[in-house]
Amino acid sequence: MQPQDPHYPTRVRESLARQAFMELLGVTLTHIAPGEVHLAFPVREALLQQHGTVHAGALASVMDSAAGYAAFTLMPAGSGVVSVEFKVNLLEPARGERIEARARVIRAGRTLTSVAAEAWATDADGERLVATLSGTMMCLVGRSVSG
Amino acid sequence: MQPQDPHYPTRVRESLARQAFMELLGVTLTHIAPGEVHLAFPVREALLQQHGTVHAGALASVMDSAAGYAAFTLMPAGSGVVSVEFKVNLLEPARGERIEARARVIRAGRTLTSVAAEAWATDADGERLVATLSGTMMCLVGRSVSG
Amino acid sequence: MQPQDPHYPTRVRESLARQAFMELLGVTLTHIAPGEVHLAFPVREALLQQHGTVHAGALASVMDSAAGYAAFTLMPAGSGVVSVEFKVNLLEPARGERIEARARVIRAGRTLTSVAAEAWATDADGERLVATLSGTMMCLVGRSVSG
Amino acid sequence: MQPQDPHYPTRVRESLARQAFMELLGVTLTHIAPGEVHLAFPVREALLQQHGTVHAGALASVMDSAAGYAAFTLMPAGSGVVSVEFKVNLLEPARGERIEARARVIRAGRTLTSVAAEAWATDADGERLVATLSGTMMCLVGRSVSG
Numbered sequence: 001m002q003p004q005d006p007h008y009p010t011r012v013r014e015s016l017a018r019q020a021f022m023e024l025l026g027v028t029l030t031h032i033a034p035g036e037v038h039l040a041f042p043v044r045e046a047l048l049q050q051h052g053t054v055h056a057g058a059l060a061s062v063m064d065s066a067a068g069y070a071a072f073t074l075m076p077a078g079s080g081v082v083s084v085e086f087k088v089n090l091l092e093p094a095r096g097e098r099i100e101a102r103a104r105v106i107r108a109g110r111t112l113t114s115v116a117a118e119a120w121a122t123d124a125d126g127e128r129l130v131a132t133l134s135g136t137m138m139c140l141v142g143r144s145v146s147g
Numbered sequence: 148m149q150p151q152d153p154h155y156p157t158r159v160r161e162s163l164a165r166q167a168f169m170e171l172l173g174v175t176l177t178h179i180a181p182g183e184v185h186l187a188f189p190v191r192e193a194l195l196q197q198h199g200t201v202h203a204g205a206l207a208s209v210m211d212s213a214a215g216y217a218a219f220t221l222m223p224a225g226s227g228v229v230s231v232e233f234k235v236n237l238l239e240p241a242r243g244e245r246i247e248a249r250a251r252v253i254r255a256g257r258t259l260t261s262v263a264a265e266a267w268a269t270d271a272d273g274e275r276l277v278a279t280l281s282g283t284m285m286c287l288v289g290r291s292v293s294g
Numbered sequence: 295m296q297p298q299d300p301h302y303p304t305r306v307r308e309s310l311a312r313q314a315f316m317e318l319l320g321v322t323l324t325h326i327a328p329g330e331v332h333l334a335f336p337v338r339e340a341l342l343q344q345h346g347t348v349h350a351g352a353l354a355s356v357m358d359s360a361a362g363y364a365a366f367t368l369m370p371a372g373s374g375v376v377s378v379e380f381k382v383n384l385l386e387p388a389r390g391e392r393i394e395a396r397a398r399v400i401r402a403g404r405t406l407t408s409v410a411a412e413a414w415a416t417d418a419d420g421e422r423l424v425a426t427l428s429g430t431m432m433c434l435v436g437r438s439v440s441g
Numbered sequence: 442m443q444p445q446d447p448h449y450p451t452r453v454r455e456s457l458a459r460q461a462f463m464e465l466l467g468v469t470l471t472h473i474a475p476g477e478v479h480l481a482f483p484v485r486e487a488l489l490q491q492h493g494t495v496h497a498g499a500l501a502s503v504m505d506s507a508a509g510y511a512a513f514t515l516m517p518a519g520s521g522v523v524s525v526e527f528k529v530n531l532l533e534p535a536r537g538e539r540i541e542a543r544a545r546v547i548r549a550g551r552t553l554t555s556v557a558a559e560a561w562a563t564d565a566d567g568e569r570l571v572a573t574l575s576g577t578m579m580c581l582v583g584r585s586v587s588g
Contacts, residue, residue: 021202024171024193046171049212055168056230057208064204065196083203084406085430087234087381087528089555089575091548106573107532111405112378112432114530114573132547132555134530134575136379136430138406231553232577234381234528236408236428238401253426254385258552259525259579261383261426279400279408281383281428283526283577285553315496318465318487340465343506349462350524351505355498359490377497381528 001035001105005077012037012069022065025058035105037069042098043121054094054121056131059101063088063117063133066103071113071137074105079141084112086135094130096121103133113137148182148252152224159184159216169212172205182252184216189245190268201241201268203278206248210235210264210280213250218260218284221252226288231259233282241277243268250280260284295329295399299371306331306363316359319352329399331363336392337415348388348415350425353395357382357411357427360397365407365431368399373435378406380429388424390415397427407431442476442546446518453478453510463506466499476546478510483539484562495535495562497572500542504529504558504574507544512554512578515546520582525553527576535571537562544574554578 005011009032016022016029022039025047031038039062041047049055064086072081103117119131152158156179163169163176169186172194178185186209188194196202211233219228250264266278299305303326310316310323316333319341325332333356335341343349358380366375397411413425446452450473457463457470463480466488472479480503482488490496505527513522544558560572 015197018197019202020193020195021205046167048167049169050162050165051227051229055166055208055212056233057204057211058168060207060211060233060235061202061204064207065202080198082198082240083237085234085236085379086203086207087232087575088207088230089232089547089577090230091555093229106530107570114532116573129548132557132575134528134573136530232526234428236400236430238408253383254423261385263426276401279410279428281381281426283383309491312491313496314487314489315499340461342461344456344459345521345523349460349502349506350527351498351502352462354501354505354527354529355496358498358501359496374492376492376534377529377531379528379530380497380501381526382501383526384524387523 001074003034003074007077008073012072016069019065025061027062030100032073034073035070037066037073038100038102039066040098040100043096054099056088056090059094059099059119059131060088062099062101063103063119063131066101067115067117067133067135068137070103070105071115074108075139079139082138082140084136084138086133089132092128092130094121096123098122111139148221150181150221155220159219163216166212168208172208174209177247179220181220182217184213184220185247185249186213187245187247190243201246203235203237206241206246206266206278207235209246209248210250210266210278213248214262214264214280214282215284217250217252218262221255222286226286229285229287231283231285233280236279239275239277241268243270245269258286295368297328297368301371302367306366310363313359315355319355321356324394326367328367329364331360331367332394332396333360334392334394337390348393350382350384353388353393353413353425354382356393356395357397357413357425360395361409361411361427361429362431364397364399365409368402369433373433376432376434378430378432380427383426386422386424388415390417392416405433442515444475444515449514453513457510460506462502466502468503471541473514475514476511478507478514479541479543480507481539481541484537495540497529497531500535500540500560500572501529503540503542504544504560504572507542508556508558508574508576509578511544511546512556515549516580520580523579523581525577525579527574530573533569533571535562537564539563552580
C-alpha cells in the first residue's frame with residue numbers, strides 16, 4: 001500500500017484532533033501506517049450499556065473512525081473522507097480495561113475504499129476479539145474539505 | 148405485533164435508564180409501541196466529526212439502541228436483548244438541531260429478531276433522512292439479565 | 295422520484311435481457327416505475343439448498359438485480375450500474391411457488407444510490423416476507439457501459 | 442478450532458451434494474479443514490451480468506455456501522446450518538476463468554457463528570480478490586435437519 005501523500009500521518013492526526021466525538025469517547029491514536037490505523041479508548045462507566053459491557057455503538061464508533069482513517073492514509077493531500085456504510089458484528093460482550101480498534105484497507109479505489117476493522121478488549125489477562133466491521137469509505141476531493 | 152409482556156414500556160424505560168452511553172449522548176425516549184421505539188438527542192459540538200456534522204458512530208449508536216428496544220418490546224418478561232449485528236448506510240451529512248432514530252421490528256422470532264431503523268435530522272426547515280440501519284437482535288433468557 | 299431519462303423502462307429491459315445469470319434463475323420483470331423494480335422467478339428444484347428451501351444466494355441474486363435496476367431507473371442515459379455492497383437478512387425459510395423481489399430507491403445521489411429490497415415467497419395461501427436487502431449502487435458514466 | 446464431530450468432512454460433502462443450487466452454479470469443494478471451507482466454480486456465460494463479468498449474486502451465493510459450511514465443520518453431529526445474514530462488498534469486476542470462495546470461522550458460538558469469506562477470480566495471470574463477505578450462521582439442532 002503506497003501513500004500518495006507522505007504527510008499522511010500529520011493529516012490523520014489533525015483530522016482526529018477535530019473529531020469532537022472521538023474526544024468524548026476518550027480515543028487516542030495508537031498505530032498508523034499506510035492503509036492501517038489503530039485507535040483505542042479506556043473503558044469507563046459512561047460508555048457502557050444496560051448489561052455493564054461496552055455499548056455496541058461505542059465499538060462501532062471507534063471502528064468506523066479507525067477504518068475511515070485507514071482509508072484516509074492512502075488518499076491524496078487536500079481530500080476528505082466520509083463513511084458510506086459499515087456493518088458491525090458483535091462477537092461477545094466487551095469487558096475489560098481498554099478497547100482497541102484495528103483497521104486496515106482491503107482495497108483502495110479512486111473514489112471508494114473497502115475497509116475492515118476489529119475491536120479488541122484488553123485487560124491484564126490478555127485480549128479478546130469482541131467485534132468486527134466491514135465498510136466502505138468515500139474520498140471527497142476539491143470540495144474544500146480537509147479530513 | 149403482540150407484546151408478550153404488558154409491562155414492556157416500563158421494562159424499556161428502566162433498561163434505557165441503565166444505559167450510561169445513551170445518557171452520554173443525551174438520548175431520550177420519544178415514542179414506544181409494540182415493535183417500535185424512537186429515541187432522540189439534541190445535536191451538540193461533542194457529537195460531531197471532523198467535517199462538523201454528526202459522527203456516523205453517534206447515528207449508529209442511537210439507531211442500534213432504538214432497534215434493540217423495538218425488539219425488546221416484543222420479548223418476554225425476564226429476558227434481555229443484545230445486538231448480533233447491524234449495518235448502517237450514511238445517506239447524507241447529518242446537520243440540524245436534533246437527531247431522531249425511528250426503529251421497528253421487521254420479524255420477531257423466538258431467539259432472533261430482525262429490525263430496521265432510520266435516523267432523521269431535524270431543524271426549523273423540516274426533517275431529512277440521513278442514515279438507515281438493518282440489524283439482528285438476540286433475546287437472552289434465564290441468564291439473570293434484565294434488559 | 296424523477297427519472298432523468300424518459301426511456302428508462304427500455305433501458306432496464308434491455309440490460310436485464312443481457313443478464314445471463316438472471317435468465318439462468320428464470321427471472322422476469324414484474325413491475326417498473328421511477329425508483330422501483332420488481333423481479334420474480336418460479337421456485338424450482340435447481341434453486342434449492344440442502345434443506346429444500348430456496349438458497350439464500352438465489353434470494354440475494356434476485357434482490358441485488360432488482361435493487362440495481364431500481365437505482366438504474368433514475369440514472370442518466372448512457373450510464374451503467376454496478377453493486378458496491380449489499381446486506382441480506384434471511385427471515386424465514388423460503389418455500390412456495392414463486393419468489394418476488396421488490397426493490398426501491400432510498401436515496402439517489404449522483405454517484406451512489408442507496409437501495410432496499412424485500413423477497414416475498416408466494417403460493418396459493420398468500421405471501422410471506424422471507425428476506426430483506428439493503429445496499430449501495432454506483433453509477434458508471436462515460437466508460438462505454440450500457441446498463 | 443476444534444471440531445465436535447470427527448466426521449465433519451463427510452457431513453459437509455453430503456450436505457453440499459444435496460444443494461441443487463450449488464450444482465447449477467457448477468460448484469465443487471476445493472478445501473476443507475476445521476473452521477475453513479473453499480468452494481470454486483468455473484466462469485461461464487450463464488453466470489454473467491450485463492457487463493460481462495460474474496454476477497454479484499453468483500459471488501454472494503458461493504461465498505454464503507462456503508461460509509455456511511465453514512461454520513458447519515464445527516457444529517455437532519445431527520445439526521443443520523442456515524444463514525442468518527451476510528454482507529457482500531464488491532471490490533472489482535469479477536473476470537477470469539474460475540472463482541474461488543474462501544471462508545473461515547471468526548468465532549463459533551453454540552447458536553450463532555460469525556464467518557468471513559473472500560472471492561478470488563483466477564486465470565493464467567494469477568488471482569485477484571473481487572469480493573468479501575461477513576456473515577452470521579445459525580446452528581439448528583434436534584429439528585430433524587441434516588445439514
